[in-house]
Amino acid sequence: xxxxxxxxxxxxxxxxxxxxWGHQRFHAKQIHSWIxxxxxxxxxxxxxxxxxxxxxxxxxxxxxxxxxxxxVESSDGTKKFLFKLKDNNLIEAVTIPAERRITxxxxxxxxxxxxxxxxxxxxxxxKRNLTASxxxxxxxxxxxxxxxxxxxxxxxxxxGEPLDNYDNLLKAIxxxxxxxxxxxxxxxxxISTCGIIPGIKRLAGEDLQVELSISLHAASDKIRSQLxxxxxxxxxxxxxxxxxxxxRKTNRQxxxxxxxxxxxxxxxxxxxxxxxxxxxxxxxxVNLIPANPIKELKxxxxxxxxxxxxxxxxxxEGVNVTLRKPRGSDIxxxxxxxxxxxxxxxx
Numbered sequence: 001x002x003x004x005x006x007x008x009x010x011x012x013x014x015x016x017x018x019x020x021w022g023h024q025r026f027h028a029k030q031i032h033s034w035i036x037x038x039x040x041x042x043x044x045x046x047x048x049x050x051x052x053x054x055x056x057x058x059x060x061x062x063x064x065x066x067x068x069x070x071x072v073e074s075s076d077g078t079k080k081f082l083f084k085l086k087d088n089n090l091i092e093a094v095t096i097p098a099e100r101r102i103t104x105x106x107x108x109x110x111x112x113x114x115x116x117x118x119x120x121x122x123x124x125x126x127k128r129n130l131t132a133s134x135x136x137x138x139x140x141x142x143x144x145x146x147x148x149x150x151x152x153x154x155x156x157x158x159x160g161e162p163l164d165n166y167d168n169l170l171k172a173i174x175x176x177x178x179x180x181x182x183x184x185x186x187x188x189x190x191i192s193t194c195g196i197i198p199g200i201k202r203l204a205g206e207d208l209q210v211e212l213s214i215s216l217h218a219a220s221d222k223i224r225s226q227l228x229x230x231x232x233x234x235x236x237x238x239x240x241x242x243x244x245x246x247x248r249k250t251n252r253q254x255x256x257x258x259x260x261x262x263x264x265x266x267x268x269x270x271x272x273x274x275x276x277x278x279x280x281x282x283x284x285x286v287n288l289i290p291a292n293p294i295k296e297l298k299x300x301x302x303x304x305x306x307x308x309x310x311x312x313x314x315x316x317e318g319v320n321v322t323l324r325k326p327r328g329s330d331i332x333x334x335x336x337x338x339x340x341x342x343x344x345x346x347x
Contacts, residue, residue, distance in 0.1 A: 188211075227265070
């Protein structure tokens with residue numbers, strides 16, 4: 001029987017286990033400090049724990065299970081990491097440096113069920129959810145790789161649909177956020193969803209000040225169902241209604257991600273439609289993202305002039321809008337691209 005990963009345990013769970021072993025509960029904080037603050041990579045490194053406790057921990061738990069399969073670095077400083085899991089599945093994570101911040105982009109599943117047509121994440125199919133420990137280990141690996149710098153922000157925008165792995169995601173986030181964990185503030189953690197309404201409603205009741213991002217990408221059901229097949233189950237009217245309720249309950253802003261794809265959703269009529277569906281939403285922001293080229297999906301970004309016209313129209317209509325600078329295009333930084341290429345190389 002495989003051992004449970006120590007990082008699947010929150011502080012209180014670990015305290016209860018240590019207590020049942022006859023050890024003091026305060027050792028749980030020492031263990032968490034070694035894992036999340038001091039950067040220990042084995043139980044043997046935990047020198048202020050009694051030898052018999054370290055041996056019991058080694059007998060009972062595994063420690064670090066991700067294996068680095070490949071790392072590529074962009075000319076803009078973006079780094080993409082491909083990890084092999086203990087069952088030989090592959091996941092990706094990315095570090096994105098910017099002025100006064102470094103963002104870690106984290107995967108939540110192996111593959112994806114939802115087959116958004118501009119995303120390479122689901123092209124090899126859905127395999128399974130990541131455990132809380134696997135999610136946490138992505139963050140820790142990125143943290144260790146940075147050496148003298150530190151991750152300031154986390155976005156769950158890697159492979160998979162975060163709200164489809166809700167329980168493991170929230171458990172990981174609470175450890176990533178905890179002062180005795182990795183210690184990244186909740187407001188610097190973003191969950192991105194393609195629009196799973198039950199998950200949005202559940203998140204509204206968590207009393208957790210994380211940021212919520214909705215992968216919108218279209219302002220009509222016809223185009224959005226083409227881009228995001230989940231829209232057939234949760235159409236725009238229902239999704240926008242759920243977003244209004246989320247804002248009402250949390251008083252927190254929602255960011256609507258909008259990937260601009262040439263000859264599909266980037267003309268002025270689409271900009272008008274987008275402005276219309278968001279006009280009654282308080283605390284809403286639009287993040288425009290020129291599509292990263294994906295040759296397998298025949299995806300290309302619009303011309304720069306069309307992108308700017310789209311943005312300018314929204315600004316004139318009073319929409320809070322930002323334009324994301326493309327990052328990592330020279331290393332296939334879109335979700336799932338490195339995993340896809342590695343899988344093809346290994347087959």
